[in-house]
Amino acid sequence: MASHWPPPGHFALLYFAAASEFTRRSVENIPAPIHATGLFGVIEQRYPGITDKVLSSCAVTVNLQYVDLDGDDAADKDLIIQEGDEVAIIPPVSSG
């Protein structure tokens, strides 16, 4: 995927590996701001079924920083994804 600058009022969402295969795209723009914990819901709306099949095991990064959204006491549960952020969905790759 090319370096990507989202238009005003949006953040860039990058999909890697299995996530990009499911969505059939490597990047798209999503309206900002949103709660980080609401991210999977937004993606699920666009790609029904993706949460169970892909997202549930994925790492999420915001501006090249791993964010922890797992569980009620997750370290980044209050994080807001802002306009211009680069968010990435990174599924584990296990083969080699």
Place this chain on the structure above:
Amino acid sequence: MTSRDAQIVSLRNQIASCEVQLQRLRDQLLEAENDRDISSRDTSGQISLGLGEIAPESLPAEASEGSSHQQNGDKVVKLWPLDKHEYRRYGRQLIMPEIGLTGQLRLKSSSVLVVGAGGLGCPAAAYLAGAGVGMIGLIDGDTVEESNLHRQILHSTERVAMPKVDSAIASLRSLNPTVKYIPYHTRLTAEIALDIFEKYDVILDCTDTPASRYLISDACVLSQKPLVSASALRTDGQLMVLNNPPLPPGHAQGGPCYRCVFPKPPPAASVVSCGDGGILGPVVGTMGVLQALETIKIIAKGIQRYSDFDSTYLQKGLPSGNSVPDPHRLSEPPSLLLFSAFSNPPFRSIRLRTRKAKCSACSAQTTVTREALKSGSLDYVQFCGAVSPVDALAATERVSVEEYSRIRDGSIPAEDTKTMPTEHILVDVREKVQFELCNLDGSMNIPYSIVARSSSSESGKPSSQAPSEDDWVAQLRTLANDKPIYVVCRLGNDSQLAVRKMKEMGLDSGGTRWIGDIRNGLRAWMKRIDPDFPEY
């Protein structure tokens, strides 16, 4: 010239050649004797080489033997820290400040375990052997296959069918015979992991399944070993240095483990192997080479140990007076390197968090214990979900390759049809790129990825992402609706799911048209019907 003349000429040449060699040996002997005399004169005044001056940090016991002196009669012979050939062999990295004498001695006294001798393990082990790691263990239960050779660079055409571990060690030995190689002809299991890991300083995960990734990570946490983990599929790769520094579970200063980054395994059905998904040699090679690089960095810098941290530092996260960890030895902050060969930029480095407060392996709340691991009570395969072969169709919905071959010949009529025997539709659901490699005459290609994405009419309105009532469905509907449809794929899994989907879409005309698959796919076709059909 008679044959005797020829013999005489040949013998003269051989003698001349031997004399040249003899002279060379005499010169070398003389040189060596001179060197010895000079060095014993030098050391009579200055006793210690003072390795400590060169390498102020503690050196491995074995390596520091080199600084001692041996009495040789009345002469004192100085020993260099490395063998003479080692200065030559490793000279190009020795002169770099990142390695230097200290780093080389650390490499020499270190041991590395490479789990998996495939696309990652081959390049990783090659560079580690080349760099002079003292001992390299290789663990793999597979044998070399022809389809491995485009990326598994230690194996070779003449070693197909040989155990991968033996093939790899044969190559490594010719690359660097001074390294000690330990073969393990087995797949890594939970029961044996700790006993093996304990013999090594750094572990490399070069395996290819989610289950082995969790097992190796857990075993590294329990045995307190740094883990260099990499993976690759198609054009993408991932690299992480985990559990570094390798502190016991519950110590916040220890590096995160695989479970901290990926607490939940991917759904088993979504896991794609290189055999199914494909892999580009240089992509997996890049990741393996980077594993070797990270390993060399960790070792040359000196692995941080529990003893490098005192309790004050561990508890408050602050260095205390007399045991401040050397800043040059501090581990790099943990990161996840993503490689996408066809993207721009191709590399992205993600900063990872520290150990997860509730990690089931490396936190104070760990449930992964040595006992649980050794007893085999942690079922990694189950944790990651066993992949059972697809069994979606009834026997009446399937034909063998033999039956289908006879249907093609016209020697038996196609299922449930009164039309001409050979009149049927053959749908190949492999991806287009595979279909183009080879296909059966008369087959039409509808990739399973497209079939799977189609929503059946019963499931309501088509989603905005899916194109309106899919071309492939319309295409099949327009073909005579009484012709049976045979579905084939590579191995016979996707074909079953495609048949299910087609029936959901109503392509069986309410049950009047037969739709079924060809059992075990084109692989079986090649094995049992047409040995010339390409296998890939």
